[in-house]
Amino acid sequence: MKRRSIGGPLAIGIVSMVLVLALAVGWQILVWRRGPSAGSGFSALDAVLFVLGTLFFLLVFAGLVWLSVKLVLEMRLNQSQRAFLDAVTHELKTPLASFRLGLETLARHELAPPQRGEFLGRMGEDLDRLEETVGQVLAAARAEETLSSRANAGEVELDSLIARNIEELRDRHGLPDECVRLDRPTRAQRVRGDAAELALVFRNLLDNAVKYSDKPVRVRVAIEPTQDGRVRVEISDQGIGIPKQELRRIFRRFHRVGRDVQRQVSGLGLGLFVVRTLLQKQGGRVVALSEGAGRGSRFVVTLRPA
Structure with missing residues (x-):
């Protein structure tokens, strides 16, 4: 499965934040310049709209920052989980395939005792590897149990x-x-x-x-x-x-x-x-x-x- 890069979403988030920030600054400069030109300065309504507009721009900017950070974290977690699944698949399938090959060899051929012992030893190692993989997964699950081990x-x-x-x-x-x-x-x-x-x-x-x-x-x-x-x-x-x-x-x-x-x-x-x-x-x-x-x-x- 192809892994998606976090570069694209991260770039979109950064560009969006820059555009929002530029829009906010430009809007404030425009309002500030037009206010005094009317000859009477800012009215109370103008001041309220100016403050609320600035606040809303800041909220939108903060929301974009939060969404970008969450997106990057979620994508990293997703990549880690995919890597974990790939590793588990490999760690389970490889010893199973080797174990099956050993069983088929012992079933189809009459081997000398030394060769038979060698195959049995390899099959034992495959079982140990399987046991270790399953044990690690179970240990990770138990480690997060809310019940304290104390x-x-x-x-x-x-x-x-x-x-x-x-x-x-x-x-x-x-x-x-x-x-x-x-x-x-x-x-x-x-x-x-x-x-x-x-x-x-x-x-x-x-x-x-x-x-x-x-x-x-x-x-x-x-x-x-x-x-x-x-x-x-x-x-x-x-x-x-x-x-x-x-x-x-x-x-x-x-x-x-x-x-x-x-x-x-x-x-x-x-x-x-x-x-x-x-x-x-x-x-x-x-x-x-x-x-x-x-x-x-x-x-x-x-x-x-x-």
Whole structure:
């Protein structure tokens, strides 16, 4: 489906605002010049009409500005939703097609045990990819539920939770231990929150650190208490980095950085949206830092102490 550019509507809105503004200024100059020429200056009625006319012009101008801004925002949201649907379609159809091919191959051919095991392994990876896609969509839907998750909040030992996430990350991506390093203080850090949601937060952040890193992968996770009593977790990588103008946008729903990156790395544009939303519901926050493209990135999470 062809994507519509926002340039056309934006240009029409700007031209319309300029014309209305020029018309208002011209009308005021014309009225002002003709008033004194009558020899008696402005009457009370002239003054009222002058003020009302100016006010109406300003209201029309403000309305055009508002409509133009809303139109641009709606078109951007529409583009993001289309990109999301394209990504979901790709993320669902690709592993399904691969899984079907594997099933047909196993059904039609008598394969040696090593080859059969290889096909079964690939089919398992396809199922994992499908599960991850569906999980991201469901997590994004749950993250926006109006019911606060603080009702399920409890005391969570953050060190153990992140250590488990790192072990699962190494298993998922087949990484040696030295690729993902965990630095933690001697004293265990306990925070207030929902353990399942915090696990999802750090799973998304760690997965992104690996997916957007070039070989060899180097990810560092540091846990430390802050001076105000909170707990700070920094996840840093040496990957492709984030352009500075994108640092705030990456937490928006459906947003993905750059078409080149989208072609290289699959995704739905939901992971960081889920991270920010879940942390906000639990009284935490997340900040993205990067020196720019090719300079790596850092995600700093701050959580409430238990």
